[in-house]
Amino acid sequence: MARSLPGVTVQLLPFPAADYAAWRAAQVERRRRWQFTPLWADDAAATAQAREAVDELAPAEGLSGTQLLRVLDSDGDDGWVWLMRQERDLLVLDAESDAPPDRLLALLEAHARAASATALILDRMVAAPTTAALAAQGGFTVVSQTMALDLADAVDTEDGPPVTLRPMTDASFAAYLDAAVDEYAREIRSTDHVAWGEALDHSRKDYEDLLPQGRASAGHVLLDVVESQAGARVGALWLEVRPPSAAFAYDVYLQPDWRGRGLGRAAVGAAARWCRGEGVRVLGLSVFGRNAAARALYDSLGFTVVVEALRRPVEPAPPVAGPR
Known part of the structure; x- marks a missing residue:
């Protein structure tokens, strides 16, 4: 061509x-x-x-x-x-x-x-x-965007309300999975412009592929995010440990009623401290482009973009005029 x-x-x-x-x-x-x-x-x-x-x-x-x-x-x-x-x-x-x-x-x-x-x-x-x-x-x-945080250079901040991390139970994992599959399906539908049933099937399959044994899936760490003062479970953190010295956050999830209170920033800070304690040197994650608040949060915490997907619509060719 x-x-x-x-x-x-x-x-x-x-x-x-x-x-x-x-x-x-x-x-x-x-x-x-x-x-x-x-x-x-x-x-x-x-x-x-x-x-x-x-x-x-x-x-x-x-x-x-x-x-x-x-x-x-x-x-x-x-x-x-x-x-x-x-x-x-x-x-x-x-x-x-x-x-x-x-x-x-x-x-x-x-x-x-x-x-x-x-x-x-x-x-x-x-x-x-x-x-x-x-x-x-x-x-x-x-x-x-897929982003990375160099934990050796990142500032160890505890801004915002204190949170603690604890291993998920069967009950908290089931509650997290139901909410996360639904939310991820909504993102797929908005990004890919597909029907709800197709988006939901895609979301379920991705979770099943990544967590074939649920919370016991090898290499994966699933933690409840707990607001320390109230003692309430407010979200979830899903990490994959990648030997010898990396981790990837598949999800930093907050329940809708707890959003907008600085808990997302606190949860990411807690994740970084957990990773340092495990000898992890770099923490990666991915975020949808539509999620401007999350992108701004990760940028402010020192994450840098490594890979991104960008979309540009292609206008169809004009119709060819037929003979008169």
Whole structure:
């Protein structure tokens, strides 16, 4: 596919199979450096995660599966883009190109339009320069962000009401799961614009996949958040410990009646202290783009964005006028 734009002609062509092995090795290194090292705090663990991610998504020998395409401009070879079709969207998994970002974005939108996609999604590592340049063109909204907190540098604050953490009981886990599945389904429905039944099924499956043995699932820690003065259970904290020195907060949940009182900040602070006590060096989490309050909270606590998904609608091609 080619589009002629003033001053530059940019094309997307099949990626040469002879260059695939080198691209694959470079992609593993990019993922290790920019995605997994900030979230795992250990080079060996980050490398293993990067290889697994590339193994899962990379096209076989550069010829099938997800699309790996070469970028050509008027001066010749100018990099590559890695794409994947997902339902109604075209995902840009990664890209590296010196082509003018406005030209490259226009070409990607044309590619999405030709594939009948309704949106272009940048699934970008924020440190990657080409996807940063594409995002800077504007028109994107944040779908989700994955953030990390370096616990060695984070300020140990106890702002807000004091909270304590205690292991969930069967009863408190059941109550948390019912509320969390429902809330997550609502986020899915709002973000993906799907029917309620589909969103609820998706939510239940995600929880079942991540917690196959409930609160006894290996590697997962499920804690009640208790407001210390009243002694009331006000929420929940769900962590996955990632050896040797990382943890990921799948959920920091507060019951609706207890929100807006500073307890979210206190719960995250308690989670950070718990992690330090377990020898954890970095705490990661993900947040929906629509949740502006949570994003602002995590930013104020020193979390930095590692990976984010950005969405840009793709306008359909105008209808071709028929003969008169």
